Amino acid sequence: MSTAPRQNRRRSGFLLGFGLVALLLASGVSYFADSSPDGLEAVARQGCTVVETAQGEQLRGECIAQSTTEHALDSSPLADYTLGGNEALTGAAGAIGFAATLAVAGGLFWLLRQRGAERD
Amino acid sequence: MSTTTVALHMSDGLLNAPTSLLFGAVAIIGVGVALTRARSDLDDRAAPMAGLVAAFVFAAQMINFPVLPGVSGHLLGGALAAILAGPWVGALCVSIVLVVQAFLFADGGLTMLGANITNMALIGTALGYLVALAMRPIAARGRSGLMATAFVAGFVNTVAASLGFVLEYAIGGAAGYSVVTAALAMVGVHSLIGLGEGIITALTVGAVAGARPDLIHLLRRRRPLADDAAGEATMEGTS
Structure with missing residues (x-):
């Protein structure tokens, strides 16, 4: 009879560990991420040269990225995984993102679970 | 100006407006189907894990690894x-990550x-899961x-998602750059990224x-829900 609580403890122990690993990735390991353009960005820039102008970077030539525009929320406090543009706080931005994703996903899956249970 | 984006996340203006709307509709239908089908996969054991899987994907997406010099x-x-x-819960996990990334970051x-949801949450997830x-x-x-299964599924997931981009760019890319050149470059680079995806997927699983x-x-074995509950009780009894 005492096996069920032990099972539950083991279960929540694993979930806690899994969550901690994710939080550590977002808040700590994220500092070591490669800052080079990613695959799509690199391909999208093929054929263009980046020119620094007074208005910021501009693309000259012909490439996929030429038609792209600034993100509508580019001035938001968490833009580009920083806090107010401060890259030293990427880890904090990551922790916020981890918490926000967990809250949205956890909430959605809890709701779906409730509705599924009602139907049973 | 920072132009940092992460792999396979398209920026505004990359596709023309009709194509953006078309794939907006595809995403709404796909996520809608996933919402109705996910319910049966979310039992008391799976539901808390599912939320953490989404948070883990968000965290792992922050960790860019080098694949080529400067890429x-x-x-x-x-x-x-x-x-x-x-697959249904998985598609929702990746969709949630993309929504959080677009609106918060x-x-x-x-x-x-x-x-972006069509490529990464629907096409990539579906093909990866089928494999x-x-x-x-x-x-x-x-x-x-x-782990071998997870590696191959992860690899296929990334390459399939990049092909989704190629399809969208072919239909309605707003720039004049050659589709064939873009397709070859996308699949080439994402085959390398897919190796990384495969390794991380295999290690995590x-x-x-x-x-x-x-x-x-x-x-998990496919069994009716009632049988599943009985099976769990037996397992707990014997352990």
């Missing part, structure tokens, strides 16, 4: 989420959200078989299998 990539996570939580254009399903007899054989193999959706 990086990162996990997309569709195959990983589908193996751990099932200005990563991935708001008008491109539909196309995992086809390899399930190998995955069920043991941990190394499971392997770690979960070592601690809690019962939490891996791919390894």
